[in-house]
Amino acid sequence: MSLYWSIFYHNFWTYMAGARLTIELSVVSLILATLLGLFVAFMNLSSLWPLRLGAEGFIGLIRGLPLIVQLMFLYYGITAVLVLPAFWAGSFALAVCEGAYVAEIFRGAIQSIDKGQYEAARSLGMPHWLGMRRVVLPQAFKRAIPALGNQFIIGLKDSSLVAYLGVMEIYGTALLIQADTFRAMQAFAVAGFFYLVMIIILTLGLRRVERRLNASTSTEVRSSRAQKAFIRDRTQELS
C-alpha cells in the first residue's frame, strides 16, 4: 500500500498538471462537439437529400472507425498541411468523434418533440428557425441532457488516448511515471483515481443541471401543487 501512496505523494503535482490538461481537452472538445453535433443533426433533419447524405456519411464513417485510428489520421493528416500543436489536433479529433454521437443524440431529441409544437409555432407566424430556437430546441435540449451527460463522461475518458500524440494529460503522465519508476500498477492506479474523482464531480454537476431544468417545467415536481389548484378550481366551478 505504501508504494501506491508514495507514487501518489511524490507525483501529486505532476498528475495535477495532467488533470488540468485532461480537463482542458475535455472542455474544448465538448464545446466543439456540441456545436458540430447540432450542425450535423440539422443537416440530417434537412429536407435536402445531399445534406442528409453528408450527415449520414459523416456519422457512419466516424462511428465505424476506432478513435485511436481517427486520432492518428487527423494528427498526421493535419500536421502534414499545417503545424498544429498536439493538444489542438487531439481536441479536434475528439470533437469530431464525439460530434458524430452528439449529432445522433440531438436528432433523436428533436424528432421526439411533438410535431404539433412546431406547427403551433409556425401557425403564429414564426419562421422556421425562430420556431426551432424558441420552441423545439429548448424542449429537445432538456430531453437530451441525460444522453449528453453520458456522452460527455465517455468523452472525458476517451481523452486519455490523446496521450499517444504526446499530450501529457493524466494517462500520458502515468505512462511517463511508469517508465521512470517501473511501477506500472501504482502509476495507473493513481491515474485511475484521478479519472474517477473527475467523473464523480462531473456526474454530480450533471445531476444538478437536470434537476434545475426539471424544476422549471416538470409535471412530477409540480403535480401535487397543480392537482390542488385544479381541485380548487373545479369546486369553485361546481358551486
Add this chain to the structure above:
Amino acid sequence: MIRAVNIHKWFGDLHVLRGINLDVAKSEVVVLIGPSGSGKTTLLRSLNFLEQIDVGSIYLDDQEIDHKQAALNKLRERVGMVFQQFNLFPHMTALENVIEAPVHVKHMPRAEARTMGLDLLASVGLSDKADCHPSELSGGQQQRVAIARALAMSPDVMLFDEVTSALDPELVSDVLKVMQQLARSGMTMIVVTHEMGFAREVSDRVVMMDEGQILEEGSPEHFFVCPEHERTKRFLKEIL
C-alpha cells in the same frame, strides 16, 4: 375575407380534397362538419398552409397567397389557429405562451406585450393563471390559453380545429363560451367541430363535407331543419 378556389390535395394516392371552393366573408362564422376522413381538418390546415395544397389557390383580402416562405409567415400572422391538442409550449407559462409571438415575431416591447397578454388571459377567464405552466392547467384552461395565444397576433381570421374534442365533457362549455364571445365581437371564424349546438346557435353558415368535397351548405336554420342531401340526413341522424 378568405377564399379558397378549386383546392385539390393528395396524400400519396389518396385524393383527400377534390376541388373545394369556399368563400368566407368578414365577421362570418362558418362551421365545417362531416364524417371523419371527409377532409375538413385538411381543408382547415390548408388555409394557413400547414398542409401544402397541390392544386388551387387561397386568397386573403382578394390577394392570392404566394407559396414563398416569407409570404406564408406573413399570412400566418393574420390567420390564427387553435388545435385539437392545444399545443401550448410546455416550457413557458401561460402568459409567456401568449406573448411569445408578439414579442419575437412582431417585435412588440415586452411591457406592452405583457399588458396585452394579461388582458387577453382575463378575457378568456384566466387572469389568475398567468404564471402557471400548461402542466398545471386543466384541458379546458389550456385550450383557452391557446385561444388567447392565437388572438395575441390580432389575426383577421381564426381557424378552430376540433378544439373541444380532446376535452372532458364538463370542460367543453367554457371553451365554447369563449368562442361564442369571440364570434359576437365580429371575428371571422372557420370552425371544424362536432358540437352541433354551437353550429346551430353561433354559426352563420354550416358546410357539410364528404369524401373531400363540399356536399351542401346553408344557414343553420335551413341546414338542421331540412337538409337536402341524403348523406347529410344520415350524418345528422347519427350524431344528433
